[in-house]
Amino acid sequence: MLPRRFLSSTTTSLPKSSATTKAKNATLRVLQSRYLFAGLAVWTSIGAYYLFPPSKNPYYSVTTDPSSGGDTPTTLVPTRWSPVSLIASEETSKDTRLLTLSIPRHLIPTPSSARAIWSIYIKDDDIQVERPYTPLEGIDEEGNIKLWVKKYPKGEVGRWLHSKKPGERIEIRGPLQTWLHEQHPDEWDEIIMISGGTGITPFYQLLNEELIKSNPSGDAKLTPFKTRFTLLHASRSAGDLPPPAILGPLVSIAQNDPSRLRLKLFVDEKDSSTGSPYDLNIGRIDSKAVENALEIRRSSVWDKLAWRKFDPKGVAGEGRKVLFLVCGPDPMISAIAGPWGRNYSQGSVGGVLGQLGFGSDQVRKL
Numbered sequence: 001m002l003p004r005r006f007l008s009s010t011t012t013s014l015p016k017s018s019a020t021t022k023a024k025n026a027t028l029r030v031l032q033s034r035y036l037f038a039g040l041a042v043w044t045s046i047g048a049y050y051l052f053p054p055s056k057n058p059y060y061s062v063t064t065d066p067s068s069g070g071d072t073p074t075t076l077v078p079t080r081w082s083p084v085s086l087i088a089s090e091e092t093s094k095d096t097r098l099l100t101l102s103i104p105r106h107l108i109p110t111p112s113s114a115r116a117i118w119s120i121y122i123k124d125d126d127i128q129v130e131r132p133y134t135p136l137e138g139i140d141e142e143g144n145i146k147l148w149v150k151k152y153p154k155g156e157v158g159r160w161l162h163s164k165k166p167g168e169r170i171e172i173r174g175p176l177q178t179w180l181h182e183q184h185p186d187e188w189d190e191i192i193m194i195s196g197g198t199g200i201t202p203f204y205q206l207l208n209e210e211l212i213k214s215n216p217s218g219d220a221k222l223t224p225f226k227t228r229f230t231l232l233h234a235s236r237s238a239g240d241l242p243p244p245a246i247l248g249p250l251v252s253i254a255q256n257d258p259s260r261l262r263l264k265l266f267v268d269e270k271d272s273s274t275g276s277p278y279d280l281n282i283g284r285i286d287s288k289a290v291e292n293a294l295e296i297r298r299s300s301v302w303d304k305l306a307w308r309k310f311d312p313k314g315v316a317g318e319g320r321k322v323l324f325l326v327c328g329p330d331p332m333i334s335a336i337a338g339p340w341g342r343n344y345s346q347g348s349v350g351g352v353l354g355q356l357g358f359g360s361d362q363v364r365k366l
């Protein structure tokens with residue numbers, strides 16, 4: 001509020017004293033409008049902050065760095081490349097490596113901007129192509145990201161990443177949302193994840209977020225969500241399975257608390273050269289494996305004699321809400337959930353899940 005004396009009215013006559021008064025009043029009017037304008041600006045800013053808080057859009061939370069002026073982002077963002085260093089590269093099989101990237105402290109994004117399941121793009125600087133990869137455990141407090149990366153014989157970025165040595169610089173951008181579980185964490189009673197090869201990485205990130213990070217003591221009562229997770233994972237052979245850094249924590253949760261995680265590992269063939277510490281199923285993930293995960297009970301002769309009927313959808317038929325997430329090589333996606341649609345859109349649900357009667361509201365291809 002302006003003091004009352006600044007609001008006195010002006011006169012129209014022009015004696016010397018009134019000319020002075022007029023000049024004074026003109027100055028007061030300018031001051032008055034400046035105060036009003038400044039007040040308006042402050043209230044508009046406060047209103048805008050509450051209507052559009054800076055954290056509303058997690059993928060473009062660009063903060064400004066006062067020291068550099070301008071709108072230079074100070075954290076990792078999806079819209080521009082940021083330099084990080086490779087600090088470790090460990091061989092985990094003949095064509096996979098566990099890589100650790102270190103993000104400079106000032107680039108570490110806020111935890112709310114990277115919620116499971118998310119990925120980063122990595123740029124192959126030699127030929128300027130990019131591919132998405134999934135940080136296994138998100139970003140730790142030091143700014144480290146762990147990736148499990150496969151190289152293909154003629155693939156570009158995977159081979160390039162395998163050739164990089166600790167200390168070398170790599171450019172990344174992100175976080176980018178692959179699929180968001182947290183929006184409705186209790187929406188699903190069962191989430192059944194089916195993966196092949198490095199397709200396990202998004203599921204590891206989700207399980208790490210929901211079952212490992214949120215409950216490091218492993219106490220079943222402390223886990224926040226009611227969803228039961230099932231992971232059916234397939235690799236070509238025991239030697240191609242994910243490394244202990246990935247399988248170890250999952251096996252331990254599945255053993256200690258099967259009401260939160262059930263885990264089944266599949267290999268195409270028995271690997272005579274390597275003994276495996278895991279309980280392996282030989283063969284591909286097929287309709288029988290999916291039916292077992294759904295606890296579908298086939299009627300026996302006695303059931304038929306007693307006219308007992310079974311719901312063909314197992315736990316889904318009992319009213320439990322079931323979601324399937326599928327990630328792996330294209331032929332596997334096709335066999336389990338039907339092929340991708342045009343331009344890698346979801347397409348219709350086919351394969352094993354289509355035959356069991358599940359539709360696009362319950363199946364996501366990642």
Ligand SMILES: Cc1cc2nc3c(=O)[nH]c(=O)nc-3n(C[C@H](O)[C@H](O)[C@H](O)COP(=O)(O)OP(=O)(O)OC[C@H]3O[C@@H](n4cnc5c(N)ncnc54)[C@H](O)[C@@H]3O)c2cc1C
Pocket residue numbers: 119131132133134135147148149150151152153154155156157158159178198201202366
């Ligand atoms: C959201 C998301 C997350 C992902 N996360 C991970 C992850 O965590 N880890 C991981 O390893 N992958 C991940 N991927 C897959 C990854 O992005 C790449 O697709 C994969 O690494 C292959 O890329 P590339 O450049 O090495 O091979 P590409 O160059 O894309 O080649 C892929 C395939 O095509 C074949 N090919 C290439 N050129 C030719 C040619 N001239 N003739 C015939 N065949 C050819 C290759 O042999 C290979 O089989 C993810 C994908 C998505 C979409």
